[in-house]
Amino acid sequence: MRIENMIQPRLLKGFRDALPNEAYVREQIIVRLKQSLSSFGFVPIDTPVLEYTEVLLGKGGGETDKQVYRFQDHGNRDVSMRFDLTVPLARFVAQHEHELSFPFRRYHMEKVWRGENTQKGRYREFIQSDFDIVGDDSSQSDFEILLLMKTALEEIGVDNFSIQFNHRGILNELLKQLELGQYEVEILRLIDKLGKIGREKVKDELTELIGARTEAIIQFIDVEGTNLEILSELEKLVPQAEEPISRVRSILSLLQAMDIEDTFSINTSITRGLDYYTGIVFETFLPDLPEYGSVCSGGRYNNLAGLYTKTPIPGVGAAIGLDRLIAALNEKGLLKDLKPGAELAVFALDPEYAAEYQKIADTLRKSGVKTEVLPMGKKMQWYFKQAEKKSISHAIICGANEFSSQTYQLKNLINRETSEYKDLQELSQVVLQELR
Amino acid sequence: MRIENMIQPRLLKGFRDALPNEAYVREQIIVRLKQSLSSFGFVPIDTPVLEYTEVLLGKGGGETDKQVYRFQDHGNRDVSMRFDLTVPLARFVAQHEHELSFPFRRYHMEKVWRGENTQKGRYREFIQSDFDIVGDDSSQSDFEILLLMKTALEEIGVDNFSIQFNHRGILNELLKQLELGQYEVEILRLIDKLGKIGREKVKDELTELIGARTEAIIQFIDVEGTNLEILSELEKLVPQAEEPISRVRSILSLLQAMDIEDTFSINTSITRGLDYYTGIVFETFLPDLPEYGSVCSGGRYNNLAGLYTKTPIPGVGAAIGLDRLIAALNEKGLLKDLKPGAELAVFALDPEYAAEYQKIADTLRKSGVKTEVLPMGKKMQWYFKQAEKKSISHAIICGANEFSSQTYQLKNLINRETSEYKDLQELSQVVLQELR
Numbered sequence: 001m002r003i004e005n006m007i008q009p010r011l012l013k014g015f016r017d018a019l020p021n022e023a024y025v026r027e028q029i030i031v032r033l034k035q036s037l038s039s040f041g042f043v044p045i046d047t048p049v050l051e052y053t054e055v056l057l058g059k060g061g062g063e064t065d066k067q068v069y070r071f072q073d074h075g076n077r078d079v080s081m082r083f084d085l086t087v088p089l090a091r092f093v094a095q096h097e098h099e100l101s102f103p104f105r106r107y108h109m110e111k112v113w114r115g116e117n118t119q120k121g122r123y124r125e126f127i128q129s130d131f132d133i134v135g136d137d138s139s140q141s142d143f144e145i146l147l148l149m150k151t152a153l154e155e156i157g158v159d160n161f162s163i164q165f166n167h168r169g170i171l172n173e174l175l176k177q178l179e180l181g182q183y184e185v186e187i188l189r190l191i192d193k194l195g196k197i198g199r200e201k202v203k204d205e206l207t208e209l210i211g212a213r214t215e216a217i218i219q220f221i222d223v224e225g226t227n228l229e230i231l232s233e234l235e236k237l238v239p240q241a242e243e244p245i246s247r248v249r250s251i252l253s254l255l256q257a258m259d260i261e262d263t264f265s266i267n268t269s270i271t272r273g274l275d276y277y278t279g280i281v282f283e284t285f286l287p288d289l290p291e292y293g294s295v296c297s298g299g300r301y302n303n304l305a306g307l308y309t310k311t312p313i314p315g316v317g318a319a320i321g322l323d324r325l326i327a328a329l330n331e332k333g334l335l336k337d338l339k340p341g342a343e344l345a346v347f348a349l350d351p352e353y354a355a356e357y358q359k360i361a362d363t364l365r366k367s368g369v370k371t372e373v374l375p376m377g378k379k380m381q382w383y384f385k386q387a388e389k390k391s392i393s394h395a396i397i398c399g400a401n402e403f404s405s406q407t408y409q410l411k412n413l414i415n416r417e418t419s420e421y422k423d424l425q426e427l428s429q430v431v432l433q434e435l436r
Numbered sequence: 437m438r439i440e441n442m443i444q445p446r447l448l449k450g451f452r453d454a455l456p457n458e459a460y461v462r463e464q465i466i467v468r469l470k471q472s473l474s475s476f477g478f479v480p481i482d483t484p485v486l487e488y489t490e491v492l493l494g495k496g497g498g499e500t501d502k503q504v505y506r507f508q509d510h511g512n513r514d515v516s517m518r519f520d521l522t523v524p525l526a527r528f529v530a531q532h533e534h535e536l537s538f539p540f541r542r543y544h545m546e547k548v549w550r551g552e553n554t555q556k557g558r559y560r561e562f563i564q565s566d567f568d569i570v571g572d573d574s575s576q577s578d579f580e581i582l583l584l585m586k587t588a589l590e591e592i593g594v595d596n597f598s599i600q601f602n603h604r605g606i607l608n609e610l611l612k613q614l615e616l617g618q619y620e621v622e623i624l625r626l627i628d629k630l631g632k633i634g635r636e637k638v639k640d641e642l643t644e645l646i647g648a649r650t651e652a653i654i655q656f657i658d659v660e661g662t663n664l665e666i667l668s669e670l671e672k673l674v675p676q677a678e679e680p681i682s683r684v685r686s687i688l689s690l691l692q693a694m695d696i697e698d699t700f701s702i703n704t705s706i707t708r709g710l711d712y713y714t715g716i717v718f719e720t721f722l723p724d725l726p727e728y729g730s731v732c733s734g735g736r737y738n739n740l741a742g743l744y745t746k747t748p749i750p751g752v753g754a755a756i757g758l759d760r761l762i763a764a765l766n767e768k769g770l771l772k773d774l775k776p777g778a779e780l781a782v783f784a785l786d787p788e789y790a791a792e793y794q795k796i797a798d799t800l801r802k803s804g805v806k807t808e809v810l811p812m813g814k815k816m817q818w819y820f821k822q823a824e825k826k827s828i829s830h831a832i833i834c835g836a837n838e839f840s841s842q843t844y845q846l847k848n849l850i851n852r853e854t855s856e857y858k859d860l861q862e863l864s865q866v867v868l869q870e871l872r
Contacts, residue, residue: 005494005495005743006743006744006745006746007490007491007494007495007743007744008744009491009527009528009530009531009741009744009745010488010491010531011484011487011531012484012486012487012488012509012513012515013511015484015486015487016484017481017482017483017484017528017531017532018480018481018482018483019481019532019535019536020479020480020481020542022482023479023480023481023482024479024480026482027470027480031467034463038776038806039801039804039806039807040778040801040806040807040808041777041778041806041807041808041826042777043456043459043460043776043777044454044456044459044460044463044776045453045454045455045456045459046453046454046458046459046462047453047454048447048448048451048452048453048561049485049517049547049549049561050448050451050505050549050560050561051447051448051451052446052448054443055443055445055446058441058443059441059443066510067510069486069507069509071505071507071508072507073448073505073551074502074503074551075449077448079448081485091445092445092453094445095445095446095447095453096453096455099455100455101822101825101826103811105777105808106456111485113485113486115509115510124486125484125485125486136811138811138812140784140790140794140809140811140812143794144794144809147794147798151801250790253791254790254791254794257791257792257794257795258791258794258795258798305445307441307442307443308442308443308444308445309442309445310442340474340479340480341477341478341479341541342476342477348576354576354686354689354690355689355690355693355694358576358579358580358583358690358693358694359693359694362583362694365475365476365587368475370474370475370476370477371475371476371477372476372477372541373576373580375539375572375574375576376574376576386537389537390477390537
């Protein structure tokens, strides 16, 4: 290859490589999430990255549409890369309605693409991790998603989090009561900005929009207390919201019965903005790291697949913000144990014993120790450096002497202690004990 | 949503959804592959789906290029979706050369896209599963990839397979010897068609191309016997190929020392066609299901990243044909145990006990039984049907009577046997035993 033909290895703006440490952490977190989801009977699905643009975007053309990676394929079809996993789920459920059994509990954790502005740690390629219960409208499913959020976050090691929830129906009833129905969109949008612009600014903008009735909205989003106190207060403030309040009460009583109410707080200012939610909505915050915002959010919708089928398909689901969550766990030092690669290195000092080194490695792997045979015939110092570079904690050092006396020298590369073993099984047990 | 605005839920030609069974099998097979790879110290990486077209295709324009999904992005950049994981690996290694430590053992199992002709079970979106040892030119690495192929295929339950290997260098020396160097490409292409068009047709086409010298080529690809016999024969036929033959001998002696030579056969007709391999090449066949062709292939290359860096980067690697392998395992009935979803259903017969059903499920999940609480307050027959639809094998059936006597009724839905337990832990142990 002539140098003048060389191409600079580089990435598109907004796209990233994952080096092994990062890729491994992501992989392991996803494995754990899937384990939690499986334990609740959730099943995976997969859908294509490319679909007909019409199927993904509908016939309209909203704000998101401009961010979509859209082009003509080889057959001049108008195609797009998926920008979320919810639209593909809707299409999937409509298309396979008769092959699925409902309530359908599915998860889907894959990449999506949006040609967004790349400022502030936003990427154009990122992983969505969604789980939903589709085809069921019960408070039992609402509760199950909340319980699953708690279970999954604990499973991946998040040690302090607060799941805050609300019911869209209560605010809707309040707006009706105040004859503010026609301002619903603007009011939702404003309340959603609470965290960003602050209470006073929201109040000012509301007042500009709806005048004196602002007071009642502010009173509503200000309601505080224990979950039960909040519900009593809401019953007084929005007497027409009997149905949504009673739904929240059912969910709460299940949380209480399971003795996990502490993790969950009703928060009347949570609306999930302009999303398509119609029932409960929720967000998850890290009290130690509020700057990360919500790491897991979602809610209930009453018509998932209206674009594709006449069958009304209700559901409830959540999405974990994987990148954000991993960044937060990293900041708290909770991912230190997730290290990819070998745990033990075999120093293949003497080419004479090539096969012996491989046999040692084979035995150790079969005992559960991740083992790498380092290249053959290097100097002792090279091996130590190589093991250090790869953050390998243990080494087996064997040359002619050891093989003739049939002993294996094990070196803990962290505390620098050396020990000798006649039996590889015994040696591997020691390594496993020191590792876990 | 008005019906006239509805959109038909459909997929692009050559693209597929994976329903839960299929998605789960794929997920579990990948988990097992990654476990095997991890045990050898391999680490994951990730690269973007979209890259600069120039980076993926170079400055030329070959046959593959026409199949690439290529378009202008929002910033009018010429971008393409990756069509394999080897080019991204080359770019990745060149770009992160100083952040990686070599030999670099990496795996990458993700989707790639090719706008190919969709006949004969070929899809335009499919998963590549690659693993390579990069930055090392030793026979030890060649051996390790072969051993890993065997380990990984066994780990995912393939019960009968044959790994056949060869060394490109031997054929190259033969061609030199016959003064056929300038026909290398055509000859490789013809030998590669052996499986498809048969020996006689290859012979005819070779004769047309190179006349009488065909005999020597045919004699070469016809060499048979034990691995050692083949090597002796090759030493006679191609005396100049001392170096590649001695490399194959080293690999073979490691396979013998590990007592796994039976799985591996030298096959002089394996060339991997026009691929960029320069050393050993290999393919994996299923003797029971020859029609599936090779399910795992690869080889050694001497210059992975020549397009992006002056550093010559050798390596050796393999790719598993996941779709083909899964189809073959399915045909052999070896995937029956990989069933997604709940193993046990809680029949939530009486809404009075909503919280109790959830507590039962929680205990079972914590004991390791995948548990789903079915919707509340249905008729008994509905629950049985629902559990059957979902292929759930066990159920806990509890109503007012059971709760008042504090017993749990467990029903094995396959053999229809019912038993009663006072203790949920005991019950879950019984379920786990019956499941495994």
